[in-house]
Amino acid sequence: MKPITEYSDYRTYMRDFYEERKRVSYFTWREFASLAGFVSPTYLKLVCDGGTRLSKPGIAKVARAMGLEGFDYTYFGLLVKFGNAKSAAEKEAALRELEQEARLNKIRIVDAEAFHYYETPACPIVRELAPIMPGAAPGEIAASIRNKTSALDVQDALQFLVKAGFLVKTGKGTYKQTEKSVKGSKEAIPLAIRSMNREMAGLAVQSIDTDSPDERNITGVTMGIDEAAYARIVETINDCRKKIINIARECENINQVYRVNLQLFPLSDKVNNRVVKKETSNEQD
Incomplete structure (x- = not known):
């Protein structure tokens, strides 16, 4: 069974756990529910089929039944929070928590790269600027960006872009773009792009006041x-x-x-x- 950090849907993780247990031993939905302490023998199957949501008190029960501890337990709880979120804002908040928790534990999660790339305009802008400014220091790149961006923002963006494989460092202060595309789950990518569109729409409003009609x-x-x-x-x-x-x-x-x-x-x-x-x-x- 894959590590929990490779999942973006808690229902899929629960179903894979069930299928794995069923493959190696006699295991039923009734037994899974009983192991987690639920009276209804079909409750967890209903959750995995999307018929209902796993309740907040149920998180600890199911996690215990699946043997999750430490970071895996916390990650599972955040997956449930993400999956049960009713609004885009709640989903974004849960995704940020997932990314922060993974970063604190130095663990790479499937959607972290996509969300980080789209979270602010800095990453896509720096990805385009760095290759055409060979030898430029982060401060010089920051100075050429019209919206307020610090040298530290650029430095962080460069480090992320190289680590994630979006840029290749070819020399001191010189970078080359790769063909790598931004990938993530079907749940996270729309949220990440939505966040980017909000930021870019704000920059478009600024451009009306700051840039001449000849440039826009x-x-x-x-x-x-x-x-x-x-x-x-x-x-x-x-x-x-x-x-x-x-x-x-x-x-x-x-x-x-x-x-x-x-x-x-x-x-x-x-x-x-x-x-x-x-x-x-x-x-x-």
Whole structure:
């Protein structure tokens, strides 16, 4: 059975524990529940099938039944907290606790790299800047970043990027990008990207006030659409994003780091009655 740190879903871990015990001995859901001290013989199967959540008091019972102690016990409790979280904010908080606990115990967890990479703009910005500033000290790189970033932030980002394999150090103060992509679980990646999008959206707002129109392109369209039109627009945005990525890949004389935010979001609730088609409002600076 895999180490618990390779799991991001406590239900999957519990089911794997059950399957492993069943493989080597006669073991049933009834016995698992009894071992954990539950009256209902089907409760833990219901939990693993997603029919209900493991209760807070049940964490200690199940952990004891699975023989978890120390860090593994704590990690399991945080996995349950993450899996049972009802909001994105609660899930992010639980994921941060998981990462912090793993860091304190010097243990690498499956989602730590992804969440750390997307947690602040520093990592993706430094990943792009460092290779085009050979020999630059962390303070010099920090000074070239327009949002407030310290030399220590850059130094920490560089150390993480090299350790995680996103950059390779080729000499003193010189770095080369790798082809490694940011990977994580299906639960953690959307949360990490959501956190990054919030940060980058804030930088876009700052850019309106601090950067001249010659250096930025911020436009918007306010429009009335239906579900079919929404799907077509999303497809167009995805095609546009892919074209932009290809243009960036073809660039050979990189001298600056940019961010493209492609945003499409609702400004109203859905209206049931039919409305007359109106002209769209195009806003451009």
